[in-house]
Amino acid sequence: MNTQKPTKFWLILPIILVLVIIFIAVSFYKKPEKVEKKILYEAILSDPKSFDPRDQVDAETYGIMYTIYNTLVEMDDSLTIQPAIAERWETKDFKEWKFFIRDDVYFHPDPAFGPAGTKKLTAYDVEYSLNxxxxxxGVGAFMLTDIVEGAEEVNQGxxxxxxxxxxxxSTTLVIRLKKPYGKLLERLATPFxxxxxKEAxxxxxxxxxxxxxxxxxxxxxRYEPGNAVFLKKNPNFWKKDDKGKRLPYLDGLVFKILRNPQLALNEFLSGNLDAVEVQPVFAxxxxxxxxxxxxxQKYKVAxxxxxxxxxxxxxxxxxxFDNKYLRQALNYAIDKKVITEKILNNLATPAIGILPPGVYPDxxxxxxxxxxxxxxKELLKLAGYDGEKKIPELELHIDNKQTTELVAQYIQSTLKDLGINIKxxxxxxxxLLGDVSSGKSKFYYMWWEGTDPNPEIFMVQxxxxxxxxxxxxxxxxxxNKKADELYDAAVGELDPEKAKNLWLELNSFLIDDAPxxxxxxxxxxxxxxxxxxxYDNNPMEIRRYYTTIKSE
Incomplete structure (x- = not known):
């Protein structure tokens, strides 16, 4: 005998209604479209050592830092000085310079600023940063110690x-120099x-x-060693486009650490990178x-x-190496065309001196x-190495990039024909940079990249x-006393044409002296x-990605 009581319909009606409502809602629900963030992916070949402007870093790290920081003034793609943190400046005698600081610039939000979360940048922040x-x-101190009043005393502690x-x-900064100098803006535009x-x-x-x-x-x-550096858009960035829209357009940047250039190229061809430099060995x-x-040919080229x-x-x-004839002999022994045409696949031109073609292109x-x-061989004899006296084995310090190693191996082979062994x-x-800076490396590979076409940037070496x-x-x-005299004369010359002649004279002198x-x-x-x-494209390799667009 069934003793269960019949379920009353009015008791389950609410449950049926709820299920019907859920079914209808699910049937007509339209999933919101995913908003694709515009992240640009680049590649760097090594891990950054520091993001502090005081520290010595490589060109790739400076490339990242240009997107994080600002200077008083900055250089654009046409190598022209433009306003940045300073919206304008003035000087009557090239000795005292007055800078007028923007009133709408804020530091990136961070716990370092306490409850406020951020703070407005003022002239006092610029004063603090320069000091x-x-x-x-500080690796860039030398750019101010020779010209700014009292700067050397700070550098000496x-x-x-x-x-x-x-x-x-809060909006006015003064920089007073020891003597009139016309290239202060170019120096202030450097990443140093x-x-x-100060709070951070x-x-x-x-x-x-x-x-x-x-x-x-x-x-x-964030920075993930061996993987990538991640940056995100600053929603309060002070710069706007011509239509008043706040920059930048991108939502973020990712710099993938890919030590193998071939891997970087493969990542680009697979669509995992948005830009990649073509390394000479793979050109x-x-x-x-x-x-x-x-x-x-479907890709763009910069x-x-x-x-x-x-x-x-x-x-x-x-x-x-304190032997000019030896230094000159080593130079004449090396065929730069073999390097630029065979090893670098024409992605280079033989050196024309200390100053690259972009400095005084006329x-x-x-x-x-x-x-x-x-x-x-004649110069080696003049240097005192006439066959009986041998040059001791030289240790050449290089970085681990494939291009550098191939060039070094070519030079190693060539100099062996002169009886010079290279390890x-x-x-x-x-x-390498640390060993070179400390003086540990006595013979080494290096390159110098200018932040602007000012010859002084190259001659400080x-x-x-x-x-x-x-x-x-x-x-x-x-x-070298003469080199110092020419350098000082060129730095102190306010007439551009006379300064140009002095820099070119120094360039010729150094070519002959073969350092x-x-x-x-x-x-x-x-x-x-x-x-x-x-996409930013300039000889200084500076990319700030203000107006770069990724439109898939």
Missing amino acids: RSLQPG KTEKASGIFAVN FFIVP VDYYKDEFARHPIGTGAYMFE DLVLKNGKLKKEF EHVALDVHFFAFNFEDKI VERKPVYEANMEKA LKKTDFGT FKSDLLPEKGGYNFGRYN WIFLYHTKRVRLLQPYIFN
Whole structure:
């Protein structure tokens, strides 16, 4: 006998109604479209060592830092100085400069600023940043110590503030020089003088190098060693486009760390990178007679002759290199055309001196030390190496990039024909740079890339008092009275034409004195995906991605 009571319909009716409503809602529900963030993916070949403007870093890291920080003024793609943090400036005598600071610039949000979360940038922040760059150990201090009143005292640790750098109020900064100088703006546009907040430096202390905070178009998000650096859009960036829209257009940047250039190219071809530099050793895979091969013509190209010079340098503390005839002999022994045409696949031109083609492009200059083995042998005899006296084995320090190694191996083979044995020591670039700066490396590969076409940027490598321990870049410990005199005369000359002649005279003098084995100037070719627009392209390799568009 069934003893269960019949279920009353009115008890289950609400459940049926709920199920019907859910069914209808699910049937008519339209999933919201996913908003695709516009993230641009680039590749770098090594891990960044620091993001602190005071520290010594490589060109790729500076490339990232340009997106995070701002300077008082900046250089555009046409190599012209433009307003940045300073919206305008004035000087009556080229000795006292007054800068008027924007009133709408904020630092990236961060806990370092306490409950407020951020703070408006003022002239006092600029004063702090410039003085911080001058303090002992700052790699760019030499750019101001020779011209700014009181800057040298800060660099020597005698005081914390230069008498020639002071904020008048929150929007006005004065920089007073020791004597009139017309190229101050070009110096202030260099990455040594990015503006940083004192609050963040005090908050993070030594970790500030891994937690950069600036006012740039992009904010530091995170760094995964061996993987990538992640940046996100600064929603409060001060710069706007011509229509009043706040920049940047992209939502973020990712710099993937791909130590193998072939892997980077493969990642680009697979669509995982939006831009990639074509490394010279792989140029023949992509280019033919300087143009894209048919199978690659769907990609865009951004190319230019770089504002750089590559070389093997001598450390003059090693007495063997204190011999001009030997240095000249080594230069004549090397065929730069073999390097540029065979090894670098025409993505370089033989060096024409210290100054690259982009500096004084109106002046015709020929490649230096064209290959002449007989002359090299004659110079070796004049150097005292006549067959009986042998040159001891030289240790050449290089980075671990494939291009560098191939060039070094060619030079190793060529110099062996002269009876000179070369031992190669290969490290990552960061280690190489540290060894070069400390003076440990006596014969080494290096390149120099200008942040603007000011010849002074290149010539600082030969000023006797601009040593690394003083914040300078005279890595080779070069010391020559005439070179110093020409340098000082050119820096102090306000007439552009007279200054030009002095810089060119110094360039010729240094070519003859051969402080380097002169190698080449690079041609930079970058492939872009077809949906990338407004990509920054300039000889300084500075990309801020203000107006870059990714439109898939």
